Structures are given as structure tokens and as C-alpha cells.
Amino acid sequence: MLLFVASVSAYPQPDRCTLYSDFLQEQMDSWGHALATCSFAEAPASEQLALLDLEYGYTAYAVQFLKPDSAQYCLNRFLSHLDLCHPLLSDADYWAYMSAAESYALKLDESAVLTHGMRIFRYAKRAIEADSTSTLALSVNANVMFYTPKIAGGSKKKALQLYQKAAEQFRLQGDTTCNWQYREAVTGIERCKKYLKNK
Numbered sequence: 001m002l003l004f005v006a007s008v009s010a011y012p013q014p015d016r017c018t019l020y021s022d023f024l025q026e027q028m029d030s031w032g033h034a035l036a037t038c039s040f041a042e043a044p045a046s047e048q049l050a051l052l053d054l055e056y057g058y059t060a061y062a063v064q065f066l067k068p069d070s071a072q073y074c075l076n077r078f079l080s081h082l083d084l085c086h087p088l089l090s091d092a093d094y095w096a097y098m099s100a101a102e103s104y105a106l107k108l109d110e111s112a113v114l115t116h117g118m119r120i121f122r123y124a125k126r127a128i129e130a131d132s133t134s135t136l137a138l139s140v141n142a143n144v145m146f147y148t149p150k151i152a153g154g155s156k157k158k159a160l161q162l163y164q165k166a167a168e169q170f171r172l173q174g175d176t177t178c179n180w181q182y183r184e185a186v187t188g189i190e191r192c193k194k195y196l197k198n199k
Contacts, residue, residue, distance in 0.1 A: 014030075014034035014038070014050075014051075014054070016050075016178045017177075017178035018030065019031055019034065019054065019178075019180075020178040020179070020180055020183075021178075023057070023180045023183075024183070028058060028061045028065075031054055031057065031058040031061070032058060032062075034051075034054065035051065035054060035055060035058060035077070038051055040081055040084070041084065045088050048081070048084070048085055048088065049085060049088060049089075051081070052078075052081055052082060052085050052097070053181070055074070055077065055078040055081060056078065056097060056100060057180055057181075058074060059071075059074045059075055059078045059101075059104050060100070060104065062074040062075070063075065063104045063107040063108055064107065068108060071104075071107075071108060072108060075101065075104050075105065075108065078101060078104075079101055082094070082097050082098070082101065090130065090131060090134065091126070091127075091130035091131070092127045092128070092130040092131035092134035092136065092137040093127070093134060093136045093137070094127075095123045095124070095126040095127035095130060095137070096123075096124065096127035096134065096136040096137045096139075096140040096141075097136070097140075098119075098123040098127075099119070099120050099121075099122075099123035099124040099127060099140050099144065100140055100143075102116045102119040102120045102123060103116070103120050103143070103144075103147075106120065117148075117152070120144060121144065121148075121153065124137075124140055124141045124144045125141075127140060127141065128141050133169055134169075135166050135169045135170055135173070135175075135181065135182075135185075136181070138162050138163075138165050138166035138169065138185075139162075139163070139166045139181060139184065139185055139188075141162050142159045142160075142162035142163040142166060142185070142188055143159075143188070145158045145159035145162060146159035146163075146188065146191070146192065156192050156195050156196055156199075157192075157196065159188065159192050160188075160189060160192035160193065160196065163185050163186075163188035163189045163192060164189055166181075166185040166188075167182065167185040167186055167189060170182040170185065
């Protein structure tokens with residue numbers, strides 16, 4: 001028992017609420033530092049899943065704001081750790097992460113829009129079919145609907161419904177405190193309503 005406690009306490013666990021506060025202030029350096037200094041493979045399973053959630057969010061930031069080489073490194077690391085965590089994940093969460101990874105890859109290589117676009121939709125569909133109550137599957141499908149042009153199958157109205165369902169699931173699970181994904185769902189609701197109101 002003492003060895004177990006020692007091994008767990010030796011692992012530097014990022015503080016969720018501190019990272020959430022930085023997220024709200026768009027100060028993502030702490031996320032990058034936490035991911036760069038952690039020992040993912042040596043972390044307990046629950047911590048691996050928490051770190052994968054951080055990588056999901058940080059990679060979205062990386063492909064938008066960091067240099068292409070750095071963003072590609074983050075995407076490759078995310079995919080490597082996603083593969084490592086596959087046995088720990090539900091089918092819904094695994095395919096939702098895969099859909100998100102394809103959207104990041106598209107951002108880095110927009111010339112491959114057809115290939116990545118088809119995978120984004122296919123994986124998102126697999127996720128929601130596996131579990132229509134998965135907050136991750138709902139959020140990813142909402143993002144797909146919001147950011148995809150209408151002519152390609154996107155819908156702000158469907159995105160709003162999906163963001164609302166995701167936010168409701170977070171509330172039902174009691175997982176809203178310092179939860180950046182819950183905040184993103186709420187922000188998505190506001191963004192959709194604003195768009196539909198001004199349409």
C-alpha cells in the first residue's frame with residue numbers, strides 16, 4: 001500500500017481548476033507545460049484519461065495558433081496517446097476523439113479537405129451511434145455541425161441542439177466545475193443563438 005501511494009504521489013498531477021482558469025483567460029502555456037512535463041505512459045489510467053482530455057483541448061489551440069511544426073507535433077502526440085488509451089475509452093469517446101483529430105489534421109492540410117472531411121463526419125457519426133448521451137460525442141458532433149458549411153451538411157440549428165444536449169449531460173453528471181468542455185458547450189449554445197438570431 002505504501003508503494004502504491006508513493007508511486008501515485010510521485011506523479012505530478014496538473015491542477016484542473018488552475019488549468020481551467022488559464023483556459024478562460026486564453027493563457028494556454030500552462031496546458032502545454034503540463035503535457036510536456038508529464039510522464040504519460042507511467043500515469044495511472046484515470047490520469048491518462050485526464051491528460052488525453054487536456055491534449056484534445058490543447059491540440060485544438062495548437063493547430064490554430066502555433067507554428068505548423070509545433071502543431072503537427074501536438075497532433076502526433078495526441079494520436080499516440082489516444083492509441084495508448086484506446087482500451088480505456090468507450091467506443092463513443094474513442095470515435096469522437098478520432099473525429100476531432102481529423103479536424104485538426106484538416107486545419108494543417110486544407111488541400112486534403114475531401115479525405116479529412118469524410119472521416120470527420122464518419123467518425124462523429126460512429127461516436128453518436130455508439131452512445132447518444134456521451135458528452136464528448138455530443139460536443140464533437142456539435143462542432144462538426146457548427147463549423148461545416150451548410151452546403152456540405154452543416155447546420156447551426158442542429159449544432160445548437162447538440163450543444164444543449166451536451167451541456168445538459170454535463171449537468172446531469174454533476175461535472176460542471178472547472179470543466180473546460182462544459183464551458184465550451186455553453187459558449188457553443190451562445191454562439192449558435194447569436195448566429196440564428198442575426199440570420
